[in-house]
Amino acid sequence: MFSHIFFILLAFLTAVLLIAGIGFFVLVKDLPHIPDDLRNLVYSQPTEIYAGDGTLVQRLGGKSYVPLAQISPNFQKALLAAEDGEFYSHHGIDKIAIARAAILRGFRGSSTITQQLVKNLFFSFQRLWSRKLKEILISLQIESTFTKEQILEAYCNLVYFGGTAYGVEDASMQFFGKPASALTIPEAAMLAGIVNSPYYLNPYSHFDAAQSRQRLVLRRMRAKGFIDAATFDMAMADSVELSGRPSVGNDFINYVISQAEERFGREAVQYGGLKIYTTMDPQLQAIAEATLRDGVAKLEAAFDSTGAPLQGALAAISVPTGEVRALVGARSYVPGGFNRAVNSNRHVGSGIKPFVYFTALENLHPDGHSLTPISIVNDTAVTFKLPNRQTWSPRNFDRRHRGRLTLKAALMQSINAVSAQLIDQLTPKRVIETCRRFGVTSPIDEVLPLALGTAGISPLEMAAAYAVFANNGVYYKPVTIKRVEDANGVVLDRALTFGDPRFDPRTTYQMLDMMTGVIEGGTARVIRDMGFEAPAAGKTGTSTDFTDAWFTGFTTALSTSVWVGYDRIYQMYTRSPRRRGVDGARGGAPIWTEFMKRATTFYPANNFEMPPGLKIWKVDPRTGNRVLDYQYGIEVALPENIEPVFAPFGEQPEVVPSDTTETG
Numbered sequence: 170m171f172s173h174i175f176f177i178l179l180a181f182l183t184a185v186l187l188i189a190g191i192g193f194f195v196l197v198k199d200l201p202h203i204p205d206d207l208r209n210l211v212y213s214q215p216t217e218i219y220a221g222d223g224t225l226v227q228r229l230g231g232k233s234y235v236p237l238a239q240i241s242p243n244f245q246k247a248l249l250a251a252e253d254g255e256f257y258s259h260h261g262i263d264k265i266a267i268a269r270a271a272i273l274r275g276f277r278g279s280s281t282i283t284q285q286l287v288k289n290l291f292f293s294f295q296r297l298w299s300r301k302l303k304e305i306l307i308s309l310q311i312e313s314t315f316t317k318e319q320i321l322e323a324y325c326n327l328v329y330f331g332g333t334a335y336g337v338e339d340a341s342m343q344f345f346g347k348p349a350s351a352l353t354i355p356e357a358a359m360l361a362g363i364v365n366s367p368y369y370l371n372p373y374s375h376f377d378a379a380q381s382r383q384r385l386v387l388r389r390m391r392a393k394g395f396i397d398a399a400t401f402d403m404a405m406a407d408s409v410e411l412s413g414r415p416s417v418g419n420d421f422i423n424y425v426i427s428q429a430e431e432r433f434g435r436e437a438v439q440y441g442g443l444k445i446y447t448t449m450d451p452q453l454q455a456i457a458e459a460t461l462r463d464g465v466a467k468l469e470a471a472f473d474s475t476g477a478p479l480q481g482a483l484a485a486i487s488v489p490t491g492e493v494r495a496l497v498g499a500r501s502y503v504p505g506g507f508n509r510a511v512n513s514n515r516h517v518g519s520g521i522k523p524f525v526y527f528t529a530l531e532n533l534h535p536d537g538h539s540l541t542p543i544s545i546v547n548d549t550a551v552t553f554k555l556p557n558r559q560t561w562s563p564r565n566f567d568r569r570h571r572g573r574l575t576l577k578a579a580l581m582q583s584i585n586a587v588s589a590q591l592i593d594q595l596t597p598k599r600v601i602e603t604c605r606r607f608g609v610t611s612p613i614d615e616v617l618p619l620a621l622g623t624a625g626i627s628p629l630e631m632a633a634a635y636a637v638f639a640n641n642g643v644y645y646k647p648v649t650i651k652r653v654e655d656a657n658g659v660v661l662d663r664a665l666t667f668g669d670p671r672f673d674p675r676t677t678y679q680m681l682d683m684m685t686g687v688i689e690g691g692t693a694r695v696i697r698d699m700g701f702e703a704p705a706a707g708k709t710g711t712s713t714d715f716t717d718a719w720f721t722g723f724t725t726a727l728s729t730s731v732w733v734g735y736d737r738i739y740q741m742y743t744r745s746p747r748r749r750g751v752d753g754a755r756g757g758a759p760i761w762t763e764f765m766k767r768a769t770t771f772y773p774a775n776n777f778e779m780p781p782g783l784k785i786w787k788v789d790p791r792t793g794n795r796v797l798d799y800q801y802g803i804e805v806a807l808p809e810n811i812e813p814v815f816a817p818f819g820e821q822p823e824v825v826p827s828d829t830t831e832t833g
Contacts, residue, residue: 203310207323214442214656218422220451227422229439233338237322240337241352247361250389253282261312262305283308286324288436329439331367332504333418343504344413354404359383367505372411374506420498420508421449425649442656448492448649456767457483457495464760465500465733475739482509484628485729488636490666491645514611514625515717515734519583520710521622526580527680528603529591542577542683542805543793543813546587553593553617561617563589577683577805578790581691585621592620606671607634608644622710628730631721636728638681641780642672674780681706681777682806693720695754699762703774709753715740718756724774729765731757784809
């Protein structure tokens with residue numbers, strides 16, 4: 170019996186060893202070749218990013234290689250303290266850290282500097298457990314082949330610091346305007362801290378976070394004995410000044426890089442030799458950057474000073490395809506900086522009203538008839554009870570009420586009281602559902618004040634959502650990356666843009682027509698005053714207390730959203746003697762206009778195509794009555810079964826269905 174069990178155990182152990190041996194030889198067979206000189210790895214094939222016209226716009230590489238002797242000892246010590254305190258005592262792997270990480274985090278967070286070097290150079294597209302085993306084997310091989318100084322030198326020249334900085338020399342010039350040999354202890358600690366998260370620890374855009382990480386590195390340097398107590402105290406008290414040189418790039422490319430890293434991993438993008446083909450129009454991007462920069466500066470010059478720089482953002486999307494043509498996330502480019510065009514969800518103010526009104530057109534049926542642009546609404550003081558037993562009394566922007574007027578006129582003048590009444594009848598939940606159908610994914614609170622734009626939405630989402638109106642109800646998901654190839658030309662990913670018909674074209678066109686009124690004679694009439702003559706539609710947006718100013722509008726070619734405001738919630742007021750709050754018409758619309766005037770040279774705007782089943786009438790904006798062509802009135806798109814009654818100017822309307830057409 171005992172011998173039987175013994176043979177079973179022996180057979181089991183033999184099988185385990187055989188499988189392990191086969192697995193080891195499979196792993197070894199797939200291991201890449203280690204070059205004779207680690208500097209060859211630093212000069213590996215760079216990732217290239219191309220614009221929509223095929224021109225090369227950026228290389229992720231082109232590093233400035235410097236020998237270890239030309240890298241400040243301050244940085245070397247700071248890097249070891251931050252990334253691998255036992256670098257000079259281990260043989261490529263930290264066995265205790267690996268065991269701990271394997272148990273607690275599935276191998277994540279257990280890498281030495283040698284392993285990080287290997288990870289950046291090999292196995293770029295693998296996310297399997299075998300990658301970690303290969304990483305360990307290569308690390309041991311590198312440690313047995315090269316000296317610690319050679320490994321550290323290669324890593325210092327390879328590691329990514331954000332923006333276009335690859336290697337410590339580029340990073341030192343980018344952030345401090347000096348070579349790596351001249352880095353002080355505080356500067357070295359800040360650079361070493363950035364390695365952990367080049368985006369979120371970028372001192373240009375997240376200085377507080379970068380400084381917090383820097384102080385952690387300094388404490389580790391003190392704990393490791395790299396600096397003494399007096400030096401530590403001086404470094405902690407010393408302020409760091411950023412004085413680096415401008416970096417090549419723009420917010421569009423930064424966003425593309427972040428998207429590619431989400432799909433393929435940071436190592437693959439930074440070191441994998443990919444070819445990334447984008448939708449960016451270089452000419453339009455340059456126009457957007459210049460227009461936003463100049464427009465924000467002009468506004469700021471007229472404002473009461475808050476002590477903070479005024480900011481802005483712009484997103485422009487091709488209406489027929491959903492391809493993003495331009496993205497600007499700040500008034501001036503910061504390498505790896507905060508991109509307000511995609512990451513900042515600020516209150517859109519009245520920019521939400523097209524979705525409220527559209528929901529009303531789809532769902533409200535007063536007196537048994539569907540709501541139309543000439544339906545009469547009442548601009549009057551209203552008070553609503555909120556779930557928390559409080560009340561809410563929305564006020565109009567100009568603090569006055571107009572009484573009865575048409576739905577289109579209410580949108581043209583951006584009447585808050587009307588929007589609030591509509592959302593009360595519809596429920597906020599239904600309006601949010603409409604926003605989702607328009608492609609808005611940002612969190613939205615289910616509250617009545619949503620009617621006035623308490624939702625925070627990014628300019629990119631706003632531009633994509635408004636493009637649905639120009640597309641007769643068809644939604645296109647925004648696309649920035651058209652195709653990605655590996656170093657051998659194999660296509661790894663390709664964007665297939667298919668329009669998704671989500672709405673009745675007749676309803677979206679009625680909404681579009683109402684939004685043209687905003688420009689022709691409503692809150693955005695400044696656009697026509699500034700000389701923009703192309704067919705266009707859109708909506709101004711102003712948040713409560715003038716903290717955000719928007720304009721989002723579109724032609725048949727481009728949908729563009731512009732936001733202006735402060736990063737902190739500061740109010741925007743013009744200087745005395747006529748101190749006035751800055752709304753969407755003064756803040757967002759002029760920048761939008763200047764951009765679109767230049768953009769239409771490359772993207773001509775045609776007349777919007779009205780779908781079958783609608784007809785254009787000229788009506789009195791207050792009553793909805795049909796008026797003669799020479800009388801004051803506004804043009805309105807209505808279903809063919811709706812015919813406004815002709816009446817003397819100013820009389821209340823009688824809207825009746827036609828007996829000769831189908832219900833539309």
